[in-house]
Each structure stands twice: as structure tokens, then as C-alpha cells.
Amino acid sequence: MPRAYIALGANLGDARANLLRAMEAMDGLPRTSIQHRSSLYRSSPVDSGGPDYINAVVEVVTAYSPLELLHALQRIEQGAGRLRPYHNAPRTLDLDILLYGEEHLDTIELKLPHPRMFERAFVLLPLAEVAPQLVTPAQLNKVQSQSIERLA
Numbered sequence: 001m002p003r004a005y006i007a008l009g010a011n012l013g014d015a016r017a018n019l020l021r022a023m024e025a026m027d028g029l030p031r032t033s034i035q036h037r038s039s040l041y042r043s044s045p046v047d048s049g050g051p052d053y054i055n056a057v058v059e060v061v062t063a064y065s066p067l068e069l070l071h072a073l074q075r076i077e078q079g080a081g082r083l084r085p086y087h088n089a090p091r092t093l094d095l096d097i098l099l100y101g102e103e104h105l106d107t108i109e110l111k112l113p114h115p116r117m118f119e120r121a122f123v124l125l126p127l128a129e130v131a132p133q134l135v136t137p138a139q140l141n142k143v144q145s146q147s148i149e150r151l152a
Helices: 013-026 067-079 121-128 135-143
Strands: 003-010 030-036 041-043 053-062 094-100 148-150
Touching: 003 013, 003 067, 003 121, 013 030, 013 053, 030 148, 041 094, 041 121, 053 121, 121 148, 135 148
Parallel strands: none
Antiparallel strands: 003 053, 003 094, 030 053, 041 053, 041 148
């Protein structure tokens, strides 16, 4: 089964609890299981407002196609009260597929690999924790000025 890497983020409500519940929901999806979970991180919003985000990355194996996985993740977001009033609005839960095996997609619904993943410390640090082979020191160096803190 393919491996996928999913970024989780939230900055409304109990963000930490929302991420942990989302991980449980992902692990409960049929034909899908979490293989690795990063630590939780706190980061300042990038291109958005509101309180600080709590972020993480999980590695899953799944029999879902990329679009089936996207739709399953969107249902988890909706279950957490995700609203989309405007682009980059603060959110109770955001789930983004970063990578899905070796897939390269460029559709209206889904772009793989995620087009901005290498620009964001809140993605790269947790991704490096679960899959260090996917993140280079140069990529980490490029985002080192962004505010991020690993939580206990």
C-alpha cells in the first residue's frame, strides 16, 4: 500500500485536542493506518491571522487513492467544525496531503506534492521527524527564520 504524509494544523478551539482526535480518526479510516506521528509544534500563522497554530505530520499507509484520501480527510475536517469563510481563514482543523507515494498530480482539487510544503517550517520540521530522508538540511535551513516551537 502507498505511503502518504499528511500535515495537520489548527488554531481555533482546543487545537491540540483537535489534532489528536484527527489522528485517531485517520487511523480509524478503512484500509488506512498511521505508521508514524510527529511531535506537536506551535507556530505563528503564515499568510493568515488568528492565534498560533498547533501542527504535526503523520505518515500513513493507505489503500485509498489520493482523491479518496483527500475526501476522507475533508470529512474529518468537517467533523471538527472546519469552516472555509475565506482563503487562509483561522481553522479548527486543516489536513493537507503533502506526499502520496511517488504521485504527481496537478488538478483543481489536489496538487501533489503539496506546492508550498518546502516553504514552511511548520511542515518541514514535523516531516523531518517522521521521515528524515524526505527533508534536506538545505530545506530546513531555508525556513529557519520562521517561528516554531516543539511542544512537550
